[in-house]
Amino acid sequence: MSNWLLPESLADILPAEARRIEELRRNLLDLYRTYGFELVAPPLVEYIDSLLSGTGSALNLRTCKLVDQLSGRTMGVRADMTPQVSRIDAHLLNREGATRLCYCGSVLHARPSGLLSDRELLQIGAEIFGHAGVEADIEVLELALESVKRAGVKHARLDLNHPGVVRAIIDSDPALQGAEEAISELLSTKDIPAISDLPSTMPDIQPVTIKALLDLASLYGGPDVIARARVVLPALPALLAGLDDLETLVRALPMHQFSIDLADMGSGYGYHSGVVFSIYAEGWHDALVKGGRYDGVAKAFGRSRPATGFSLDLRKLSAGLPPAQIAKAIRAPWGNDAALVAVLRQLRGAGEIVVQVLPGQPHRLDEFTVDRELVLDDGVWKVRAIQ
Template identity: 35%
Template sequence: MPISETWLLPDGVADVLPEQAQIIERLRRQALDFLAQRGYQLVYTPFIEYLESLSSLSALNHDLDLVTFKIIDQISGRLLGVRADMTPQVARIDAHVRPIAGVARYCYAGTILHTKPQGLTASRAPLQLGAELYGHDSLDADLEMIDTMLGVLAVAGYQQGLHLDLGHVGLFRSLVKLAGLSKDQELALSDLYQRKALPELKDYTAQLAFGADFYELGRLSGDLQSLITALSPQTLQDADFNYALDSLQTAIAQIQIRWPQVQVGIDVVELRSYHYHTGLMFAVYAPNHAMPLAQGGRYDGIGEHFGRARPATGFSCDLYKLVADQYKDVELIVAPAGREQQLQTEISTLREQGHHVIQLLGEDQLTSVPQATHQLRYTEQGWKVEKI
């Protein structure tokens, strides 16, 4: 490759320039402060780990394993993984590094890396922010997580027009168990649900026990009341199915009370990563956004790989995605050169007020700072900031 082309970046990787970075960093700080006020303690996790540690989640979630970069450690010769999600790392901290009794709340913000982008316009190096709650298996914990997630989005400026999709993997799993399906049949059904392939679903479920219920689960996924009416009495009387259904209905009612401006939808066959999710799942969408702004769910037992299985629920989002439409120029004030006390006091005052101020050096003129938006000038009324 010619040396003139070595500045090019890989697909899905981009620099973050000042007009972008200031907005992203402000949101990161505000979001972490919001989480800290709710008792979520900040943790930093390493960018690389032995692959066995990261596999606590990827063993259950094949998709995560596919997006994880693997490299050889030049010191130990062992296989390392570059973090593609921070959840396995926080699970390791909760289970082994900081095994406190009772409920533990953690939050994090850092870059992760994917072998392939997880969407048409997604970055391969998202800035992931998230929160996780360990040690409580109640619906209250799930509702706290949804409330916290929506609160973070409100901090980011998303307060109107949001759509929250809710699902519960227990509905599908309990029906699979009730019908006595094999693992291959379960995977085939999951694939049909994900592709929304209703004609194929109808043909495939015709040969299954409780086939009509499986078909209705896919056909009426977004209409919970119609789905309940269409399902067989035996399915509705199943204890596991009933528990999942009650949890979903209660969650809908509670969210609509707390967040009346958020539209709540149902997708009971949204089975993304259902191999490790164990209960309620949720994702938030906004107008003109094809991918969710934030998503999460319950994943009990994730710490078992580290010797301490605990109930857990959490959510995550990509800060780059949240601020995609909020970039703006940096407001930059240029002050003249000089060490006069009055001038230095004025510069210090402006900086204390949160303004960005550059003082010219030596014989430099205003043109030496092409990104300047304002200048500090001395007038008859004293020092004044004027727009350029």
Template identity: 40%
Template sequence: MPIAETWLLPDGVADVLPEQAQVIETLRRKALDFLARRGYQLVYTPFIEYIESLSSISDSNQDLDLATFKIIDQLSGRLLGVRADMTPQVARIDAHVHPVEGIARYCYAGTVLHTKPQGFNTNRAPLQLGAELFGSSCIDADVELVDLMLSLLEHAGFADGIHLDLGHVGLFRSLVKHANLDKDAEQHLSDLYQRKALPELAAYTHDLPCGADFNALGRYASDLNALRQNLSPQVWADDEFAMAFNALATTSAEIQKRWPNLHIGIDVVELRSYHYHTGLTYAVYAPHRAAPLAQGGRYDGIGKHFGRARPATGFSCDLYALCAGQFEPVSVVVAPKGSQQDLLEAIAQLRAEGRNVIQLLGQDDVDSVAYATHRLQHINGQWAVEQI
């Protein structure tokens, strides 16, 4: 095979060149420092693990399982998985590696790998950054994570025109349980809700147990007041349903207090991560972007796989997607060859000030540094930087 074909990258995988890599790395450092100041401790997780560890969520989430590359470990012969999401790994740390009493807060940033592009994202190797909170099932924890997500995006420069979507999978889940539906009916309803197929929903729910309530759930999915008025008393008597509804309404009100100018949308049948999450779900969108800037939700019981079930909530984002289309010219100062003390001191001073300085080698001149923007020159007995 010609070499020109062997070095081509697979679909969905790309190099990141200096002008954009600098933007991404600056945002990564800025975001992790911000999360640290909010009490979230940084952890690093391995790129590969035994598949049993990564399946702490994917046991009930076929989408995550299908997104995970699987390989055979040449040392043990066991099946390994390349992480497609870092949340199961952080859950393993919380439950098994670093168990703490009470609430634990962690943050992370690292590359994950997907077998196929996910959603609107064509990149199969996102740079995932996120935060997770373990050990609290109260609404305050959900409010903290939503507020943290919004604050992080604001800190990263995404304040204007953003939109927050809130949902709660507990509404649909408790209604399915209340109506005693089988898995096929549950899956079909989930599909209808995700496609927003209201005429099909009305026809399908006509003879379904609690059919009018399932129809109302889809028809009034974005209006909690209208939904409240159109659901049957039997549904409101269900404690799980009422608890989920009140949690969604309370969270929305609390976030609106903290972010009075934020537009908040409600969608109680947003079920894209139905098998992943167990409660509140949230996502932030920006104008002219189809994919969310960041998204997350509650996933209680996450540590059960490792012998320590814990309530948990968290969010993540793709730094590559956040920085899409952003470039920062690299400023490089070229210094002449030499070892005289004043020259070395001038170079050291510039680097201490945060400037990028390259000293020429051998017989090279400034033209040998293709990306040079400035040069260090000796003028009137002093070293000075001049733009090229």
């Protein structure tokens, strides 16, 4: 095997694309700062029992594990930074009231999440801790939409759901206890035949439950889905509260395009506690941004806190945008003449890209296009256009 080959689903990022990803990172972190979010930077690896606390089995399967040579304990390479940020809020900062935190760093997946997915992501996100009201969810949604807008994404579409709707139906029927994940999977894939056949494997399941599950599988579309759900689903208090939360969010963001799929739980049945959302846009094969409410995850760190937030992969975001623009640069000769050095310092201080050509070396650049050159004209260094 050639020693330059990379493992499957890992890739190098070349100059122009790497520069754009870095500019996206700076732009979005500056945006989050204007909203009052404070930047934190958790470690790339930590003990596995801390890294996976309260996250469920899905994250465990995505986490690469290794043995710490100092302690002998099992560590994990983070596959998601959100649990780490929850730990920082609950254990290190330990503040009263609302705390806004943002972050950006590499995460590694043991396996790609899809056929077109990479295993290494550059995850950026923002979380609000300490406020259980829908106001925090609205702020997080607004910030997520502004993030993709700042990046140049056109016609973003927001997909909403609330796991409390499904959970209320499952909790109302004792026959479904212990089968929550399986039921959630059937609903997410809209497997109508399997749902209809549940009485053959669960003879104690109530007929009203089967009807509710079948109705759920058809409850997707625009915001009118909420009104339809109120008519066809059982009037369980937790279910109605979930629909109320969804309706509040839709009314709070009237300028945005929404879709609602009450059956699509994804992998967040045991993790999310309130409204969940995804942002889709033309040019990306799956969700560009994912987020939602996950109250109580930090309970494992000794302090249960309301929490809501979102994250996205900057590498995936950049890959779906138009090709990165090549920056314009100035070519300059090599030399240590005081006048030349002074001009170079002045140009770079003004934000210009100036590339000095090393003696005897060919001049080729992938990230820059050289459209000007620095020449000595009658004893004065001047910038002129290259014909």
